[in-house]
Amino acid sequence: MIGVCSGRPVSITGLGCYVPKRVLTNDELAQRVDTSDEWIQTRTGIKERRIAAPEEATSDLSIPAAKAALADAALTGAEIDLVIVATITADMPFPSTAAILANQLGAESAAAYDLLAGCTGFVYALTQGYGAIAAGLARRVLVVGADTLSRVVDWSDRSTCVLFGDGAGAVVLEEVEAGGFHAFELGADGAGEMELFMPAGGSRRPSSAETVAAGEHYVKMNGREVYKFATRVLSSSAQAVLEASGRSIADIDLYVPHQANLRIIEHAAKKLGIEKERVFVNVDRYGNTSSASIPLALCEARQEGRLKDGTLVLMTGMGAGLTWGSSVITWSGGRDNEH
Ligand code: ACO
Numbered sequence: 001m002i003g004v005c006s007g008r009p010v011s012i013t014g015l016g017c018y019v020p021k022r023v024l025t026n027d028e029l030a031q032r033v034d035t036s037d038e039w040i041q042t043r044t045g046i047k048e049r050r051i052a053a054p055e056e057a058t059s060d061l062s063i064p065a066a067k068a069a070l071a072d073a074a075l076t077g078a079e080i081d082l083v084i085v086a087t088i089t090a091d092m093p094f095p096s097t098a099a100i101l102a103n104q105l106g107a108e109s110a111a112a113y114d115l116l117a118g119c120t121g122f123v124y125a126l127t128q129g130y131g132a133i134a135a136g137l138a139r140r141v142l143v144v145g146a147d148t149l150s151r152v153v154d155w156s157d158r159s160t161c162v163l164f165g166d167g168a169g170a171v172v173l174e175e176v177e178a179g180g181f182h183a184f185e186l187g188a189d190g191a192g193e194m195e196l197f198m199p200a201g202g203s204r205r206p207s208s209a210e211t212v213a214a215g216e217h218y219v220k221m222n223g224r225e226v227y228k229f230a231t232r233v234l235s236s237s238a239q240a241v242l243e244a245s246g247r248s249i250a251d252i253d254l255y256v257p258h259q260a261n262l263r264i265i266e267h268a269a270k271k272l273g274i275e276k277e278r279v280f281v282n283v284d285r286y287g288n289t290s291s292a293s294i295p296l297a298l299c300e301a302r303q304e305g306r307l308k309d310g311t312l313v314l315m316t317g318m319g320a321g322l323t324w325g326s327s328v329i330t331w332s333g334g335r336d337n338e339h
Pocket residue numbers: 034035036039040043044118119158159160162163196221223224226227230258260261264288290318319320
């Protein structure tokens with residue numbers, strides 16, 4: 001799916017994020033599984049990640065991020081029409097984490113639902129939020145990307161447990177005077193379902209003592225295939241959305257790719273022809289936080305003064321499904337200083 005945003009401008013007017021306090025370093029991981037700080041840094045660029053406290057579920061990470069985004073947009077929860085939480089680690093299979101969050105925020109007149117598109121969830125959710133506003137169905141949308149991957153990772157599997165971390169990011173979308181989203185490109189290839197998946201806990205293989213004993217409630221990943229897929233779609237999706245928006249990579253001020261692995265990001269940046277000064281990277285400190293990765297990166301980019309009114313931003317996500325998604329936005333209508 002590819003589309004140009006031709007209606008009234010819609011932009012991100014509020015931004016917030018939250019990460020749990022607990023830092024888990026590579027050296028600590030090396031005490032649990034047969035790995036090393038050197039191996040993890042060389043293959044992934046990750047130095048440490050955050051891990052949710054036992055009592056923190058995905059909605060608990062989302063609440064502070066969402067409150068910060070609402071405050072940033074100078075709105076209250078009651079003024080929100082729609083809450084979308086992109087996640088693959090909802091508090092529970094149902095009800096939605098979005099409904100739980102909306103209640104916590106006092107968003108009494110909001111519709112609320114979760115969206116599952118793996119690590120691409122945030123970009124998918126942005127597209128839906130944009131669409132709801134552009135179609136006149138909503139005026140103010142809260143989009144959250146939040147995941148607690150630490151709960152679904154097998155901590156004895158060195159090939160996956162070193163990659164992921166927990167976190168949440170949130171944005172408010174509203175109509176603005178100028179700027180905002182220019183285009184979206186989204187895709188999915190279900191033929192890759194088994195490359196990155198959780199075998200049990202759904203209708204095909206309900207949880208049972210047998211599935212738990214077999215560890216089928218954990219993330220399974222074919223790392224090499226996901227690597228090939230990720231490097232391919234990061235650049236192809238970015239190129240497609242740039243073309244749709246009538247921009248070139250030379251126009252982009254800030255490229256915010258999904259933070260899965262530094263090698264994947266560097267490969268995509270090289271293929272796109274964008275130098276590292278214009279690429280945002282924080283995977284070293286958070287690992288792959290799935291749906292939270294892009295909004296968390298946006299938050300830190302703004303704190304560092306790299307995201308200001310008028311900044312042209314390219315975002316690309318990719319993940320389980322397999323899915324991918326990109327958007328180009330002129331940052332406008334929000335605050336642009338560190339706060
Ligand atoms: N420490 C030490 N050795 C390890 C570790 C580890 N943590 N993990 C795997 N190895 C070993 C393997 O067992 C293998 O050993 P062998 O040759 O004796 O069999 C060796 O290292 C090489 O394994 P590869 O899988 O070939 O290593 P590769 O260079 O491909 O790196 C990695 C693995 C980092 C997982 C890489 O494939 C990758 O980044 N894939 C993409 C993963 C990803 O980003 N997933 C999420 C994207 S989508 C989303 O965000 C949901």
